[in-house]
Amino acid sequence: MTTVPGEADTTQQRLDAARAAAAARKGAAASASGRRGPMLAVLVIGVGLVAAPFIFQMLAFDNRAPKGGEMIDQFRPYMTNARITKFDGFMDLINRAEQSYKADLRPAVASAPKTPAQQSALNSVDDWARRWEGSNGIDADMSSILAKVRRNLDNYAAVDHLPPFVLFPFFFLVPGLIIAVLARAALRRMRRGAGTGAVGKALVVMGVGLIAAPFIFQMIGGENRAFEGNGMINDFKPIMTTQRVTTVQNYFPVIGLAEGQLRNQLVPLAKAQSPNASSPVITQFGQTWPAISSEFAQFLGVMSDNLDNFAAVKALPPFALFPFFFILPGLLVAGLALAAGRRSGPGGAGEERRS
Amino acid sequence: MRHRSVMVALLAAAAVVIAACGSGGGGKNKASGAQQLTGLFRLAPGTCTGAGVMSGSSFRMINPGGKLGEGPFISNGDSPCGDKTYSPMSPGSDGGLRTGAYQPETAQPFDAGGNGATESIAKGTPFFAVRFAVATNQKDPQTGANTTPPTITVQDGKVSGDLSAFAASWNNQHFNQGSPKPGAVRPGLTAGPTGSYDPATKKYTLEWSSQIVGGPFNNFTGVWHFEGTFEPKA
Numbered sequence: 001m002t003t004v005p006g007e008a009d010t011t012q013q014r015l016d017a018a019r020a021a022a023a024a025r026k027g028a029a030a031s032a033s034g035r036r037g038p039m040l041a042v043l044v045i046g047v048g049l050v051a052a053p054f055i056f057q058m059l060a061f062d063n064r065a066p067k068g069g070e071m072i073d074q075f076r077p078y079m080t081n082a083r084i085t086k087f088d089g090f091m092d093l094i095n096r097a098e099q100s101y102k103a104d105l106r107p108a109v110a111s112a113p114k115t116p117a118q119q120s121a122l123n124s125v126d127d128w129a130r131r132w133e134g135s136n137g138i139d140a141d142m143s144s145i146l147a148k149v150r151r152n153l154d155n156y157a158a159v160d161h162l163p164p165f166v167l168f169p170f171f172f173l174v175p176g177l178i179i180a181v182l183a184r185a186a187l188r189r190m191r192r193g194a195g196t197g198a199v200g201k202a203l204v205v206m207g208v209g210l211i212a213a214p215f216i217f218q219m220i221g222g223e224n225r226a227f228e229g230n231g232m233i234n235d236f237k238p239i240m241t242t243q244r245v246t247t248v249q250n251y252f253p254v255i256g257l258a259e260g261q262l263r264n265q266l267v268p269l270a271k272a273q274s275p276n277a278s279s280p281v282i283t284q285f286g287q288t289w290p291a292i293s294s295e296f297a298q299f300l301g302v303m304s305d306n307l308d309n310f311a312a313v314k315a316l317p318p319f320a321l322f323p324f325f326f327i328l329p330g331l332l333v334a335g336l337a338l339a340a341g342r343r344s345g346p347g348g349a350g351e352e353r354r355s
Numbered sequence: 356m357r358h359r360s361v362m363v364a365l366l367a368a369a370a371v372v373i374a375a376c377g378s379g380g381g382g383k384n385k386a387s388g389a390q391q392l393t394g395l396f397r398l399a400p401g402t403c404t405g406a407g408v409m410s411g412s413s414f415r416m417i418n419p420g421g422k423l424g425e426g427p428f429i430s431n432g433d434s435p436c437g438d439k440t441y442s443p444m445s446p447g448s449d450g451g452l453r454t455g456a457y458q459p460e461t462a463q464p465f466d467a468g469g470n471g472a473t474e475s476i477a478k479g480t481p482f483f484a485v486r487f488a489v490a491t492n493q494k495d496p497q498t499g500a501n502t503t504p505p506t507i508t509v510q511d512g513k514v515s516g517d518l519s520a521f522a523a524s525w526n527n528q529h530f531n532q533g534s535p536k537p538g539a540v541r542p543g544l545t546a547g548p549t550g551s552y553d554p555a556t557k558k559y560t561l562e563w564s565s566q567i568v569g570g571p572f573n574n575f576t577g578v579w580h581f582e583g584t585f586e587p588k589a
Contacts, residue, residue, distance in 0.1 A: 117437060124430070246419055249572065253418070253429040256483035257439070260432015263484070290485045294469050294526045297571035301528070304573045 036190050038336040042203060043183035045329050045336075049176025052325065053169030056316055064312040069165030071309035072156075074302050079149070079156040087146050087299070090292045094255065095139055097285035098132050101125060101262065105279050108270045121265035128258030138251045145239055145248070152235050158228035159319075162217060171213065172325070179206050179333055186340065200341040207334025214323035230319035240310040245303050252293065252300075259289045389510040392552065392585055393455040396507070396559060398477060399583035401443025403436035412444040412581045414480060414487075419574035423544050423564055429575075433481035442482055444581075447474040451583060452491070452561075454505045457520060460490035469526040487525035489532070496522055496529040497570070500537035507561065509552040516548050518563060523577065528570060532577045534563040542566050544576040557585045 052058075058065040077083065106129075109122065132138050163171075182203050186196040196203070213219075219226035238244065263286040270277045317325075401411035418427045428440035436443065449458060453476075460473040471479055471488025479486030491505050502520035519533035534548060535541050547563030561581040567573055 120437075120439075124432070246574070249419065249575070252483075252571075257430045257432045260484060264432060286484070289483075290469050290526060293483060293485070294528075297526060297528060301569070301571035301573075304571060305569050 035340045036187060038340040039183055039186050042333055042336045043180055045333055046176050046180030046183055049172045049329055052172045059169040062312050064316050065165045065168045067309040067312040071306045072160055074306055078299050079153055081153060084146055084150045091143055093285055093288060096281045098129055100279055100281040102129055105266060105270055105282060108273055108277055109266050112269060112273050118265050118269050121261035124261045125258045128254050131254055148235055152232045155228040155232035158223045158225040162225050175206060175210055196341045200337050203337035204334050207330045210326045210330025213326045220323040226319045226322045233319060240307060242307055248300055259286055389508045392507045392509055394588040395450055395586040396452040396581060397583045397586055398446040398451040398581055400445040409436055409441050409443055414442045414444060415440050415578040417576040431482050442480050444480050445478040447477045449475040452476050454507050457491045457493050457504055459492045460524060464524050465527050471524040482525060485526045487523050489523050491520035492522055495531050495537050497531045498537055502537045512551055514550045514552050518548055530567050532565040534565050542568055559585050
């Protein structure tokens, strides 16, 4: 068998080329395999994001996100400057009535002959006056609650401007699911020796999206809503307890009884003593009391009904950390996707992989 | 075999019919001796005595953490009694509480001042400057839960029953005051109804307590005492 000169060279060249191509493919596969670690980490982050709402019990178990949303909704009518100013006005009226009682009405009736009912009324109103005043009195306590609520009106507004609480779990679930699916697809491509390609780029976009989300929602930057929310939750912790709400509930019968005793017993007694006697502030207190008790009762009802909701929100990680629950995974996803998309070895470390 | 099955089915059907007949008709359960009192529990108006202890129908309220029979009870500045923990009640346009039927609250349950506007069972009762009203509602206005019509049963002179439909309205707020509560639950101090019924004189007493669940007066307990005469439904 003879070989035509030149033909052998061509065959040899083809053989060499085929060997080189096989070696390149093997090298590429080995390189891709070496980059699977970062992509596996991306997959884990995706799964972690899906799990986060369940771990934090935002969804299922305590259902903290819907409870937080319910609380925000129920407090909305009261978290306005006008409403708190109205409450402050009520407090001021009760306070002036108490002062008027001590300064004018009580001296007028104290020495008058009294029936048992009138004496009982005097005792009841004295009890109210005693409990109303002082640094630990009803006035100081309720005024401090109202001051705390007023101080947090802006914080509340900032939280209220966030997307609805009920959506928050899905801000973890949906990106987490997309990232996990993309990472899985990238890993399959890499196992075949292909690069991460468009899937890798999509993961980088997802990472950037996660980083951007807290800024878009102004959780950080702008209104700084996460930090404002954190401040509000911390400020309300001492107020939103069963013990504190029960304490405020028990103020109602004290003030309400005094108002009734003033209106039904002591003011008429003073009139009987001196027909020209008048107690305009106490009269105004009596006339306004149904509105006062109604408004305060509704507010107290919202506080009482939301103790469980507040406890659920309080049990979440601090609001101030929430931006970082997006930013950190975002940085990691984008960085790891980029790292997985680069190939090392011949062909150049740091060179973008082919699609 | 087939005849035996038919016989068993017939006997079972007969037993069901007999049982149904036993509990129906005049509302008397022959097996247990319990009798359902369907009609009007006419209210005797509450009256205050000089010492402040009262007779007739009344309402009291226990502070959170209190105990049945012991209190502490809150004092109502608008009570005309010497003991202001009692708020006397007066019969309304129907004369009292109906069993076997609802006496629902009016379409506009409050007037401009927040006073309860429904006055079929009882007249509005002044309570901390605002009158409360009572009603029995198919759908409880506080909880939105469905209820059953009031039922009272007597056995050996002692009454029991289901007043889950009973509710109070005060100052633009609704409070379920039934016992049991809708859903057949008895939270906290919720108890009764208990009392007595004399078939000869038709005089009755009816007492129950109902702990408020939710709202501004969460854990306060209403204690209701009705007395008067029972008028069976014709």
